[in-house]
Amino acid sequence: MFCRSFCAAITGVSAQIIKVEADITEGLPMFHMVGYLGSEVKEAAERVRSAIKNMGYNFQAKRITVNLSPADIRKEGTAFDLSVAMALMASFGYISDKMFEKIMFIGELSLDGHINGVPGVLAMVSEAKKQGFKYCVVPEDNIKEAILVEGMGIIGTGLLSDIVELIMSGDLKKHVAKSKVWEVCKGNVYTEKDFSDIYGQHLLKRAVQIAVSGRHNMLIIGPPGVGKTMLAERIPGIMPPLTKEESIETAIISSICGEYDKLNDYIYERPVRTPHYSISQAGLIGGGNVPKPGEITRAHRGILFLDELTEFKRSTLELLRGPLESKKIVHTRMNRSITYPCDFMLIAAMNPCPCGYYPDIGKCRCTPDKIRRYLGKISHAFLDRIDIIVEAEAVRYHSVGDLPDCRERKAVSDTIRDKVIAAEKIQHDRYSKDSIKNNSELNAKQIKKWCHTDEAGSKFLQEIYEEWELSARSYYKILKVARTIADYEHEENILLDHIKEAVFYRSAERKLWHKGGDVIWN
Ligand SMILES: [Zn+2]
Incomplete structure (x- = not known):
């Protein structure tokens, strides 16, 4: 039968x-x-x-x-x-x-x-x-x-x-079991990890807020123990809540990865993936004999945090370049191709030199050659995918001494998140007819259309362009970040201060990787 x-x-x-x-x-x-x-x-x-x-x-x-x-x-x-x-x-x-x-x-x-x-x-x-x-x-x-x-x-x-x-x-x-109505969770599900837990680091905290507002990829450079990981863990708490569609997408990925037992509790949270630097290529980008989503797909709509960036194999990092641009990864195996989404925000962290203390000459024991080799592990092409590079300050005694009493701890993540949501709304409204959502996705044509600077700003940018011998790519990156800063401050046009801040977020790259920078390159 x-x-x-x-x-x-x-x-x-x-x-x-x-x-x-x-x-x-x-x-x-x-x-x-x-x-x-x-x-x-x-x-x-x-x-x-x-x-x-x-x-x-x-x-x-x-x-x-x-x-x-x-x-x-x-x-x-x-x-x-x-x-x-x-x-x-x-x-x-x-x-x-x-x-x-x-x-x-x-x-x-x-x-x-x-x-x-x-x-x-x-x-x-x-x-x-x-x-x-x-x-x-x-x-x-x-x-x-x-x-x-x-x-x-x-x-x-x-x-x-x-x-x-x-x-x-x-x-x-x-x-038939009772169905569950899928509602968007408006409240903060990250109350345990608040931004107020991080003391000092005002520049870094500001840079993170800008990065999140325009979904810019970010690299944090700093000595050990300044709270780079702690900060990364607090980023989802200042991101806008997942929309229903986004929440379904992340839940489907969790389900495919076999995490169905905790699915119900986590559908409202943006994923934070923190792969170790020893991860295999397939583990990071997915694929394999029986194709599976990698860490970049599991970080979809959330954060991919790569700590100790220089310890990752260079070939592994290079694989990220494509997905960072296209926000998807295609695996081909036995004449068929499988596409996984991977729209994540990259947060990377690294020490400035092997010992971690450069440019503190009192503490750093690395030779210039050692520092060059260390920094050389990150390619220029990879750095090109990162819009904001910022140095974390070493924690000074008095800023640790400032630690407030636990009872006085006031949650600030919620306030920051409201500002991020407002900045994001400005972008969504502006790009409602374009195929993009955030400033980080702007192409050259769209930059010309949307990134108007005031006269002083244009002049300053022109000077920097000539003095630093910027590539077109770096020039556009500064404008994109400046656009986000203006949106964060609810300014329609990009002003001089916004340009200056955006240029500042490129200065560490120039200092460390550029031939005319502090690290002497041959
Ligand atoms: Zn050193």
Whole structure:
């Protein structure tokens, strides 16, 4: 007998419907699975056979063929198990497949018939809704994410026999879980980590606010122990809340990465990813034999924080250049390509020299040659992707002595966030007809259109341009950052002060990497 059930396969960050066809005929007993299957899917035959037997049903010794179509989509993972089991149960004649056209079955089977959670359920259920399915049967472990899809009948299940009985009863409606309304969270979910926890560092804190307002990538240079990491952790707290669409995008990525157990608690938070410098290339940008999102995709709509930037392999950092521009990464494997989104803000931190204390000559013991080699680990092309470079001050005794009493700690992140939201709104309104959202995305043509400077500002910029022998790219970068500063200060035109501040954010690069700078380059 022939029966058909439905499941879904994950490609990139979306799902595609997969038909599971089971055909059972008399003949030499065998169990054959076909349809461009990855190794875990091939092993489904053994899991399904054991699960059906251990649930007390007779696994009939017949000639069984299971086909997963369409054949051009590579099927990976274990999410097809339940669908294969249901198609077989119907083919054996234990249940009717009358309702199968309306139901998607998702789940991995244990040998004893229990159903385990699988990654990517949110994307699968969303696709099921688009394709007109009425119900999705999902593992209990995945129910929290599945109920986020409004208007879909979600049935959570932990045991194969339960779902078989449910299909026999025909009363699916009774078992549908209550759906959760996905609301945008307006409040701050980062109250634990406030900007007021960082003492001193006024320049750095200001630079971070500007960077976040225009979503500029940022590099922090400073000696150890000045709170670079602490600051990075507090950045999501001053970013605008995720919109509903953004929140769905990040939740789908978490789900595909298998973090469905904590999904419900975290859907309102912007991700902060802090990969260690020993990370592999595939770990950072994604890909691999069975393609998976890398850290840059997991940081989508949030922060990618690279501490000790110079310790990363140069070849690894170079891979970031493309994604930083295009905000997506394409992996090609076996004639097919998978695209993952990666619209993140890069925050990088590094020491100015191997010992960390340059230019404090009293403390720094590095030779000029050593410093040059150290700084040379970061290419100019990589620096080009960074709009704001700022030096953190060494913590002085009196600024530590200034530490306020804990009881006096006043949250400031909320106030900063309101200013960032206001600056962002100005940008969104201005670019409503352009294809961009933030100042960091401005191209040369748009800069000419939107970055008007006052006379004093233009003059100053012209002088700097000639004196510093700026490249066109650096020149535009200064204008983009100045635009953000003006927006942050609610000024329509870019004024001299804004230009000066933006130029300041390029000065560390000039000092350290430029031939005419403080570090002597040959
Ligand atoms: Zn040093």
